[in-house]
Amino acid sequence: MSVAVRSTMDERLSLRPGVFLATSQERLILFRRQPWQRSESFGAPTDAKRAVLAKLAGEPCSMAELGAAADAELGALIGKLHAGGWLVTTVRHAGRALYTLQPVDGRADPPRYPLRDLTLCRFAVLRREGRDMVVESPLARARMLLHDPAVTTTVAELANDGHGTLPPPVRQAMLHDLARAGLAVPRSHDDAPDLRLWNPPDLWLHSRSRRGNGGYAGAGFGRTGWAAPFVEPPAADREHWAGTVVGLHRPDLATLGQSDRPLAAVLEERRSIRTYDDDNPITADQLAELLYRCAAQRSRTTDGGQARIGRPYPSGGGLYELELYPVVRHVGGLESGMYHYDPHAHQLCLVRAHGPETERMMRDAMWSALAPAPPQVLIVVSARFGRLTSTYEQLAYSLILKHVGVLYQTLYLVATAMGLAPCALGAGDGTAFTDATGLEYTAESSVGEFMLGSRPAQ
DSSP states (O other): OOHHHHHTEEEEEEEOTTEEEEEOSSOEEEEEOSSSOEEEEOSSOOHHHHHHHHHHTSSOBOHHHHTOSSOHHHHHHHHHHHHTTOEEEEEEETTEEEEEEEESOOOOOOOOOOGGGEEEOTTOEEEEETTEEEEEOTTOSEEEEEOSHHHHHHHHHGGGTOOOSSOHHHHHHHHHHHHHHTSEEEGGGGGOHHHHTOOHHHHHHHHHTSTTOSOSSOTTBSSOOTTTTTOOOOOSSOOOOSSOEEEOOOOOHHHHHHHSOOHHHHHHHOOOOOOOOTTSOOBHHHHHHHHHHHHOOOEEEEETTEEEEEOSSOOGGGOOOEEEEEEESSBBTBOSEEEEEETTTTEEEEEEESSHHHHHHHHHHHHHHTOSSOOSEEEEEEEETHHHHHHHBTTHHHHHHHHHHHHHHHHHHHHHHTTEEEEEESOOOHHHHHHHHOOOTTTEEEEEEEEEEEOOOO
């Protein structure tokens, strides 16, 4: 780096949020609860170390202001803080902030690569955060907050070998920091066999739904209740649809407990069945029994002003964000159309009569399952996202997918015990559900589909 540019560049350091200090007679320890509980010892608790940490906990400051530039022991302390992911670093040029490195974890620095071999990580995402842009990756040890448009251009052009408008020495320093963070990688990085099998959305979801990768501040993982100050979560019971209400048969669970086959037998018999006996279709009472046994509300309590309900399948925090919409093609004693199942009242409410929208969902299910005909009933599973996202934050969507899985298994086992033909689908047409219901895609939309009908005679 040229002397002229070096003289106009500087770094400002501060402790990352959520760091606490503990001391004993022998050791000075930093710890944080998020993004996962972690602590690290920094040796004997000297007055000089305490003073440096006190400054770092306040306004961002330079190495010179910390007294670490000319003190080997304090310089080593800063180096260890850097390596452990305890420090936030803002890089400035000519008095203007260019970017800030915010550590995600304390992973070791990657190997050094020639700057000419670097490209933007394939899993990196560039997005807005407040008035800045941020670039981050589920594989990175830090994320970078971009304060200057020229810096944003440099990051974007890194993907196609562009150079941006920053002075070359400044760009080189930035590339070095991007590489240290794991945001810039060698071009051979994409050829690693294990990485080639991942697509970015899946790796992001995996990373953010596991403890230890909850993001920079780490305050977004788990049951945080983060939205309580500014938004009221959706009510436990979904608002009623305006269509015709259909009362349902309510089975006697005590009798079923005596007559059902053993669980071991049902588990062994469970299969995905994609053909049906349309001469003897599933009946309205059978559909009612399946819905009651799988999803009817069993209990209701209140915890901190929020309803906690109980259904036969488990759900995080008792919040139960999933809703069931049976799309009926051929059911004895029930008109075709799309219904909503009310788990509290155990009844169906017509959402939309049979038409192009319901045909579209049936056709998509048939194609997805490679079935010879549409199902007699397609149970579309939706999620009212706010029930979980207002409480579980970054973990919410991962929980929704887990809940869909346990609901699928419950539907499979009950349908098998009843002698019906069940088949879960791996994907469905989310826009078809939105078009049929008129619901806002980000408020409630489909997250699963389950085909159902009578078993073929053979």
